Amino acid sequence: MKLSPSEENYIKSIYSLQHKSGKVNTNSLAALLETSAASITDMLKKLKSKSLLEYKKYYGFRLNSAGNKEALKIIRRHRLWEFFLVEKLGMDWEKIHEIAEELEHVRSPELINKLDFFLGKPKTDPHGDPIPDENGVMPVMKQLALKEFPINRKGIVSSVSKQTPEMMEMLNHYGIKIGTSLKVLKHFIFDGSLQIKISRQAECVISGIAAQNIFVYDN
Amino acid sequence: MKLSPSEENYIKSIYSLQHKSGKVNTNSLAALLETSAASITDMLKKLKSKSLLEYKKYYGFRLNSAGNKEALKIIRRHRLWEFFLVEKLGMDWEKIHEIAEELEHVRSPELINKLDFFLGKPKTDPHGDPIPDENGVMPVMKQLALKEFPINRKGIVSSVSKQTPEMMEMLNHYGIKIGTSLKVLKHFIFDGSLQIKISRQAECVISGIAAQNIFVYDN
């Protein structure tokens, strides 16, 4: 199946809307892709004709299993390149997405599998999002809000809900990054705050609100 | 200056024809790009309107200094990616060109400069072709046919003239690759053959014809 960069972007965005917000419709997709609703309709017809999409006029649409497979390939490429850009080239988190958007459209499977190997077959990208393997299988890792994480169990920070500058400032203060290892020591019922131990640092206290927005893998 | 992948491919090909064969005309460019002469004319007008090209109808065309600069940027990206594909991912020589053709169109300067640094600022790509630096300057390295290389001086194999399977078979037999370090020990006048010492191997003899087609950097 040959796909143009544009077709790939639509597939990826449909996949993303299906999984993040559940609801996918012409307008939300147009908003995400910053294009017109008319363009969405045009492309839906095209993707349907390529058998990647179920689509009925006015009724709705959704990726079929072939479309899902393609989406997972694109996501795999995107996330592996993001990992490369951060871990090997040392680029900043904020700058990598745009570049990975371009690199992801290079469709050589051999390239991607060798890149995967070179990077040490990472399970997650720098944002903590899982990287599908070469069969399109997402590694399933139980991910919990730090707030819900059991006491005295070692966890690995997997993602944060909003990557605002304010959030980044706070994480920076605590010395928390994706991949940071930590433990919850105690919950204070009074204000919902938590006492935690971050690896190689002294114990500290973090607010309940913060702990709701930091996600951790069981480990 | 924003350039589409297609425009970049034209610029690169014009540069290549100008430097390799000297003569650039509509038909030779059409042959190289595997497209029609009419398409060439169309693009020449466009590149002229973008002030990258001098062009007079029926008369001829050539990159101006802005066009040359763009060409060198594209070549830099291409060769750095080729180096990456071979040296970091371990891909085969034959497969890398096609992939680098795609990667080269990702135009982020920060990406390319970080990649350059990550790769150790290589001077040449896996084929031995020089990689322009970030100012668009080609590293000038004196390159000589092995046949003409002075006796008892250390040289680095920089390129081979024809990359035919026959040539590759022979190079493989001798254990010669791009980057291989060697010395010429003796010239046999009788048949033009040379006795050479390849690093970490026993001395051996190579024919004059072979030695005319293997190029070496002074070192």
Add this chain to the structure above:
DNA sequence: TAAAATATTTAGATTTGTCTAAAATTATTT
């Protein structure tokens, strides 16, 4: 349940890069 609001699709145009076939220009040959 009509009317109004919202969402989606169609119709027709535009841009980019390409094509073929014909016309124009330049080069070569007799």
Add this chain to the structure above:
DNA sequence: AAATAATTTTAGACAAATCTAAATATTTTA
């Protein structure tokens, strides 16, 4: 130098991906 050959350009068409504006369908609301 005229005829022929080769090269280059133009004219007009096409496909992909987009757009705006109008038409159509669905949903909400009063």
